[in-house]
Amino acid sequence: MTQDTLSEAEYDAITDAAAHWCMRLHAADCTDEERRAFEAWHEAHPLHAFEYEAMQEIWEVAGDLPRTEPEALAAQRKPLRSWRKFAVIAGACAVGLPLAAYSGWNLGWVPNSYQHYAATDSVRQITLSDGSQLELNLNTDLTFSNYKNERRATLNKGEAFFNVSHDASHPFVVRAGDGKIRVTGTRFNVWMYEDQVRVNLVEGSVLVSSNRDLPGDGLRLSPSMQARYRHGDYAPQISQTYPGDTSLAWRSGRLILDNLALHDALPLINRYLDKPLMLADTSTGAIRVGGVYNIKEMNNLANSLPKVLPVYLTRNKEGNPVINSMPQRPPKS
Template sequence: MNQDRLTPNQDDAITDAAAHWCMRLHADDCTAAEREAFDLWLAADLRHFDEYRAMQEIWQTADLLPRRTAVVEIGARPVRKAQPRHWRPFASAAAIALLALPLAGWVGWEQGWLPNRYQHFEATDQVRQVQLSDGSQIELNLHSELRFFNYKDQRQVTLTRGEAFFKVTHDTAHPFIVRAGNGQTRVTGTQFNVWKYNDEVKVTLVEGSVLVSSHGDDGGYRLGPGMQASYHAGDFEPTLAQTDDADNSLAWRSGKLVLDNLSLAQALPVINRYLERPLLLADDSTGAIRVSGVYNTREVKRMVDNLPKVLPVYLTRSKDGSTVLNRITPLTNKG
């Protein structure tokens, strides 16, 4: 099979097959012969592995299956470097799974356990604009990834890494929830930005209003336009702040990384978003050095390499290959 391109019919066939195997492997009457046939199908094409893994997410998100069969292990196997996954709704796949278990599927949807639509988006080396099945628009920053699940009573996005700007279609009866880190942002229709790095999350509101919680409940603190909320894992409540005209939170949408007189310790979480390996500080004195400038988000690695030309630092390598910033200690006059 051609590994580079699928026709629409071939693409649908893989989706249908993945849904079939997901149904059979979770069934009580699945036979050893079927499991052997599944293993052969899975090994035949790397796309089979990717599609089956995506199908499992639909089932596992519902938390509807018996615990003893909730996860079918497909093992660790070499997978080619992931390519940007083009928008493709999984409604047909979800429908097949639902039809396989009509009663459980109907109950799952009616109770809000099971989504009827799943979408997965990823941006690698360029900003990506996508549209959800509800009409909401999302702009993904470099190296960002999210998943969308449409439930009967809510629309749910999980930002697994990176940054995204949301323009949410208004639907009071169908709230839109973005989960990032341990917290969530809840809206019905508005425009806002969510940034996530490690266990830190920052929400910036542009239009409308949102409720931000640092620990994932449905309450939280309401933001108005021009406000920000930030939190780390374990925070009891988010930290709130008012932005000003000089705020650069959305500069990435123009391909810019703006460092406005930040200490290196403050700048690193922003810089590291664009690096394959994190930039490290040798010590606190290095982190206290301040940096300013406007840089291209696609050339942050070059910016790091050039830091010794503009700051009193030099670069070394850690054992794992990460770049380390070290402060140059001024020579003292012993005379």
């Protein structure tokens, strides 16, 4: 196998190997010896890493397939080796399938299109295949899949503003953390950091659920309303946003902190940092901070905090900067 030119058979062999390793590494009985063999294969050729990453993305989509299938469909399907079965599904997802040619589409199991989008050091604007327009904040990762019964975006991390193309018969669902946001056509923002999710509605209406495994579509938001939820919440917390809300300032490249306590401000700051800021204690978290910051220059913020707040910085054993409040001097007698 040469670096510059590969035959069709060689490409097929790499794709098959990528599917095999994806199956094995997700298997409960995968051994340390197998993992070392995978690492050696992964580093042996640049295309190995590329194909494996593609298989990983398809695996995430295939993870939404139901664990069982109708008996009639199972009876029509010949037995396949497990990794070969996955390779067939992966190939089907990758190229898109005619409606009549693949029963998985008709049953709503498998998408006929799948895209992956990421924004790293700048805000990114994208148009999905359904015509919906999105803006991705820095350090954002999102996938989009088109199923027969719904359009599905998965926010893996970061923040996105959605201007969803209206289609009442084909709802648009955003998955973020444990919950979901269901719409037919509207404009809204979804922010996710660790296990926190916040949804701000600008126009139209959305249904927000904090746990997509629960029955029902969740609570309805009207314009200028906000929903928040975290891992384990039975229902989202709903509130009204005030007229001067600055949570969407990132779309113009700014982060505006309006006299926030540090424990509330750090999740908004840390999403932009290489190493997140930590708090030494709860009293430090109560110190308030304000100001307007360029989201592309947030790594400079940590060093500037001692200049504007009564704090100093240390580092923990992981190398993260830790904010400490300055000790109060005893009053002079």
